[in-house]
């Protein structure tokens with residue numbers, strides 16, 4: 001094999017999957033999780049989706065610890081909430097910064113992406129053993145085939161919602177895809193992205209054997225909107241949710257939304273997340289059906305610190321601690337139960 005200066009050859013997605021195969025029982029579990037999440041999103045399952053976990057995975061051991069504790073504590077809520085673990089291995093940056101475990105697994109700026117793919121895949125297999133469905137954001141479309149078989153929920157973020165290649169990727173992915181509103185809050189961009197993701201596309205992609213191919217994607221009917229707030233403020237108020245749903249209906253898209261309590265909706269202050277969820281929970285208790293789920297940034301300990309941070313503390317966005325997260329989820333589960341009795345009369 002010829003080595004070209006400045007290039008480093010990566011294993012193909014198939015080679016990496018051979019090195020770190022998904023055990024058969026997890027393949028079945030992931031298939032079931034994707035279908036359960038789809039049912040919750042379209043309302044045929046009356047539970048509410050709760051995508052919770054750290055802003056980013058920088059210490060796989062701490063996140064597995066978090067996942068095991070979350071899975072155990074959330075078990076009693078399972079009739080009302082479908083809890084999904086944020087297992088985010090890539091971070092989109094506003095300017096420059098650490099791009100996540102996949103890009104820089106040793107957190108030393110060496111950007112060993114081959115190492116990151118291996119560590120990331122091993123981490124996702126171990127996290128799936130917690131029994132929780134896993135969520136991730138797809139930042140670099142070329143890296144998606146390395147890990148997408150392990151995720152049950154995907155996100156396209158605020159910084160890439162207008163990107164054609166991300167919309168094409170969403171049209172091919174085999175799991176429900178949440179598409180965030182952009183930083184400026186213009187919902188028409190996210191609505192257009194959802195419409196594109198629902199539509200069949202022919203587009204360039206990387207095959208499982210690492211070849212550059214033209215792929216025919218069927219379109220993803222599970223693409224839906226995540227309201228994450230804007231650079232200027234929040235966007236989970238009833239009027240914005242109703243306007244968003246109207247826009248989604250106009251393009252015959254999935255007409256229920258997920259509200260991200262973090263980011264613009266908490267104005268980047270993690271302590272505001274419980275208030276956002278309490279507001280949503282109150283509306284759900286009164287019979288609101290347009291909100292299919294919530295997202296929260298949560299880790300073992302609250303807040304954030306630059307690397308090296310203490311065990312269980314985020315090194316990217318500030319998080320709510322696990323015990324406060326559980327209180328929030330317990331109240332949300334109560335509201336879902338109450339809302340169901342309102343809807344059923």
Ligand SMILES: O=C[C@H](O)[C@H](O)COP(=O)(O)O
Nearest residue numbers: 055091092093094095097317
């Ligand atoms: O969710 C995490 C961050 O908000 C996102 O990656 C952007 O981070 P940055 O603005 O610190 O670059």
Ligand SMILES: C=C(OP(=O)(O)O)C(=O)O
Nearest residue numbers: 092157158159180228263
């Ligand atoms: C980067 C994220 O969100 P957003 O795209 O909304 O900023 C995230 O959820 O990690």
